Amino acid sequence: MSEIRIENLRKVYDVPNGKEVAVEGSTLTVPDGDFLTLLGPSGCGKSTTLRCIAGLENQTSGNIYYDEDEVSDRLAQERDISMVFQSIALYPHMKCIDNIAYPLKVRGVPKDERYERAREVAATLEVEGLVEKYPAELSGGQRQRIAIARAIVREPRAFLMDEPMTGLDEKLKVRMRKELKRVVEETEQTVIYVTHSQEEAMMLSDWIAVMSDGEIEQYGTPNEVYREPNNRFVASFVGMPEMNMWMGETDGSTVTVDIGEQTVDLTVRDAASDAERKDKSGIEERSSDAVEVGFRPQALSVVAAGDGDFDADLDLVEPMGENSLCYVDSPIGEIRVVEDAVEGLSEGSRVGIELDRHKGYIFDEDTGSTIARTGEAPPESDGVSGRAATDD
Structure with missing residues (x-):
């Protein structure tokens, strides 16, 4: 050895x-x-x-x-x-x-x-x-x-x-x-x-x-x-199904994502600490307001239309055993959501999409580097024990 x-x-x-x-x-x-x-x-x-x-x-x-x-x-x-x-x-x-x-x-x-x-x-x-x-x-x-x-x-x-x-x-x-x-x-x-x-x-x-x-x-x-992916490539390559990526704009404290006629505002957190830890440029030092926001499918939920952060159309439900993978059509493209159960939902129906707001990632549009997280800090560490992590 x-x-x-x-x-x-x-x-x-x-x-x-x-x-x-x-x-x-x-x-x-x-x-x-x-x-x-x-x-x-x-x-x-x-x-x-x-x-x-x-x-x-x-x-x-x-x-x-x-x-x-x-x-x-x-x-x-x-x-x-x-x-x-x-x-x-x-x-x-x-x-x-x-x-x-x-x-x-x-x-x-x-x-x-x-x-x-x-x-x-x-x-x-x-x-x-x-x-x-x-x-x-x-x-x-x-x-x-x-x-x-x-x-x-x-x-x-x-x-x-x-x-x-x-x-x-x-x-x-x-x-x-x-x-x-x-x-x-x-x-x-x-x-x-x-x-x-x-x-x-x-x-x-x-x-x-x-x-x-x-x-x-x-x-x-x-x-x-x-x-804690360093950049957009790692975040999108590691994790199944693949992370959802959306364009947004930031003023340093808030990121705004336009979803057609709907708008989602997300609080920025951990910008300074992440920048220092990863030796990357912080969100406030950037020359452009444009960013990308990533949410894993496990951090989204399908709810009744009008009850979530924005509405979209449920296109396809793919059974995955205990869970289902939902494909949702929105003005910013396909959105993937992993749900525990989808009883009562029908393909083609209008649904709401709810975000777990402290599980989003913010990436520099040009370099792809991770520059911050979204939402208020979770009450407990989101780490997992053992070798493998399977969901967020």
Whole structure:
């Protein structure tokens, strides 16, 4: 196990028309035994960052450390890490027990010892009943667990995982996430995990680095990136369904949002403290009055027309089990609302939309930086315990 640190990591590729920057000056630290997820959309640089950490790509500049040991110029096989990829690369001609034990064979571990260790790891991942089978006889989820067992068996300095659950069905993903989280906690291994799934990131991670266009937009706990997004991109990417964004104007103490012929005035709070904490420009120092206001769908409610902050038309109700996702048409576009129940409401009807006023975010229109929150401060902290945050 190791602490992993990257400093000013940069990766530039030569392309036919010049240069393409895949990673731009990334710096972060993964504490020994912690689980970090690199989260972001396709093409944001998360897999390239992982491959540089693994030694599968040579960084253009910057430094990579395992503990105090700089490994920037070492080959992948010299870094003592294990990787699990999206594509499951098991040897088809070997039984699963041989696949699991193979890394120990390469390291010269005696046969009895390596098979004993392989069976122990298989038991941890609850695949001991599969070890005498060949990979072709297993389901996709079973093969993925064998691949993870093979990564774990050699007790590396860190696990690096690049979207290992892509291609699995949703039910199997849920089970695999639970098993992976349990195994990582039992082994106390350092893990760097790449995914575009915020659900995986929220459930598994101690830390999340949200990436966009080769840069780390925010690095923090799952609670921090969900509750205290640094900017508009993080706020809209982390959280499902996606945050509602509306244009507004501010005088420094109030933000006004025009919704057709209706107007919503929102009190500004936390501008100074947020600006100081995030090292961003405060709301009163801005040259423009224009801002964007964001409310998560969980912070809105559907009420009777005339009873909310503004009225709109209920277009569609999408059942989500215990909750429903309501799509509402308004003069400023589609609005998404998560409701516990929608009995008595019919699609096409006129409804009211009520805002939980202390759960809004205010973003600089030009830079996208978070510059304040809305409403009076809530009576209690809106933090959550544990690794994952699921609603606001």
